[in-house]
Amino acid sequence: MSDPGLESPPYTEGEVLLSVRNLRTRFVTEGGDVPAVNGVSFAVRRGEVLSVVGESGSGKSVTAMSILGLLPPTARIEADQMLWRGESLLDAGEARIRQVRGAEIAMIFQDPLSALNPMHKVGRQIAEMILIHEPVSKKEAASRAVEMLNLVGIPQPAKRAGMYPHEFSGGMRQRAMIAMAIACSPDLLIADEPTTALDVTVQAQVLEMLLRLKDELNSALMLITHDLGVVAGISDRVMVMYAGRQVEVGTTDQVFYRTRHPYTRSLLRSLPRLDDRGTDALTPITGAPPSLLRLPSGCSFHPRCPLVKERCSKDVPDLNSGGLGHHPAACFYADEVSGDTASVVGGRS
Amino acid sequence: MTAYIVRRLVQVVVTIFFALTFLFLLYFALPGDAATLLAGGDGRVPDPVTVRQVQDRYGLDDPLPTQLASYWQRLVQGDLGQSYQSGRDVTSLLLEAAPRSIRLSIWAIMIEVVVGISVGLISAVRRSSLIDRLSTAVTAMASAVPVFVLAFVLQYLFAVIPEDQGWADFFRFETSGRGDDTWLLFFIPTGNTWRYLVLPAVTLASVSAALAARTARGSMLEVLGADFMRTAKAKGLRDREVLAKHGLRNAMLPVVALIGLDFGTSIGAAVLTETAFSWGGLGFYIAESVRRRDLPVLLGFTTVVVLAYCLINLLVDICYAWFDPRVRLRAGTAK
């Protein structure tokens, strides 16, 4: 049984909340099937922060939405296994899935302005979450909503609860979104690029809060982002995705300091270096991600890979291809990937 | 909300003032001798005594501002003059014709709202289904066919054929007039009146209903793909709750706006429909007064239509603000 993405490396001892094996999600379109997620396996343990990184279109959001069944009807979701605290979500009925949504696994979306209903007051939208899952009166739910707003640091929460999303600033809207997500104390928070739409200063505050709430709720956080700088500071483990596949999985230190996939290394190199004083600060990755309808043969990354060799266009590497004794990487030449990326960001110490 | 309504009221009063002034100038200040027109119509030789009376009555020898002032004075007093054709007070004609138009419009709007919006919403939710394809074809046709052609087709299908074929009474509709013309609670037809009401109401509703259906379908499709709908689903709501609690109100906004905007077009359609079915409402009299060059009637009736148009637009705007907090608040803070 080899499923490195799922099994290793264990970072925390916590209960395995979610384990997904060989997730394949495709979209049926007129131009053909789009394989947006192609054989992804991972586990999330209580207490940990799992970051999912990759360029735009690599399948991060689709992976998250597949878990909760939030994709449009054109999506076809298959998996060998999708266990939520030991219970198969694939076999669960619609009613059970609805219980899980919001109450056990809650999502925070990227753009809080469009993710909140413009017609409903913020307090009402938070109270609705509570009313769906708990046998409380409307009045109780409303006062809990105010408490939640207070908890996420919104000043004058009672007054704010009576306002509409467009009356909030971007950062406050995302706080409100977070208040909604944690209202029923979920075990797992999935945050899909929660800070992308925010100012840099607000980004840090929001991330800080997510981490604090995760600890207070004793839950886990799955953080989807394309910002490796964010990842370094807060995550326990990192999963790197490229064109619908996992290419590298490991602890944050492993992925950042002992990088074993050329794509991850390119991503890290494209970050501004802290020790550079303005000279060639950014090295963008050359080329563009491939079209999912016409994936390159062999390793999907080979047209852009600096280490490409003959074999790369023939065989498809999987997470075992990097060899034993290291953290998993889907590259035949993982040993040749230099780890000189250590100075990039001050990882967690 | 109150601040918003007050602001809009002031705007409407100003709009009405300018619209009616413009209307007056259109009829009285444009080339052509208004007195001759008023006294007997173009192309005829009116009695000079009548022309004199008309000139005195409307003060046509006075300078324009004086004329305008006296037009407004008469208007405020509810004096709209007499019909050249029948000699009756225009005001009393109006009081007779307006309820007929209002009844017809009530039914047309009910058909528009109920049929149009539900067809649109169902097509959106059941996208690409047979129902969707069918309704798309029918609505495209309905909005393309001119009103009088539709009136004729309906009359032929539902009145002429049933009569020729001797169908059961229930399937027979009438094509002209108002029958018993008896009503319960102002708008519910009693006696045989409904047989006369159905065809003109459907005709008048058809164009707007088709437009409402298309708008509702489009906006619902957009809302179905909106992020906040996914958020609602991610909260654990049932699909139908997501639709009812989060989709509907958002999808209704463009439809409310459309119904308001469309009112102008409906007036044109009402003139044609009432004429085709001899319904005897405002539109019918406007068409008649144009044909007979009955200027007092034309001026009086169009004045009332302009007033109604402004007030209904106001009502639609208030509905819109009530529907959409963003409009309400923008108006509330932008002072």
Ligand SMILES: Nc1ncnc2c1ncn2[C@@H]1O[C@H](COP(=O)(O)OP(=O)(O)OP(=O)(O)O)[C@@H](O)[C@H]1O
């Ligand atoms: N409804 C859909 N129909 C067809 N293809 C889709 C659909 N939704 C997503 N995809 C495709 O699936 C792929 C993965 O999309 P996904 O949203 O997961 O990317 P992502 O990694 O989250 O990127 P981003 O950083 O831009 O959010 C993309 O190539 C996208 O075009």
Ligand code: SF4
């Ligand atoms: S398998 Fe080949 S092409 Fe793919 S990442 Fe490794 S070296 Fe590059």
Ligand SMILES: [Mg+2]
């Ligand atoms: Mg995404």
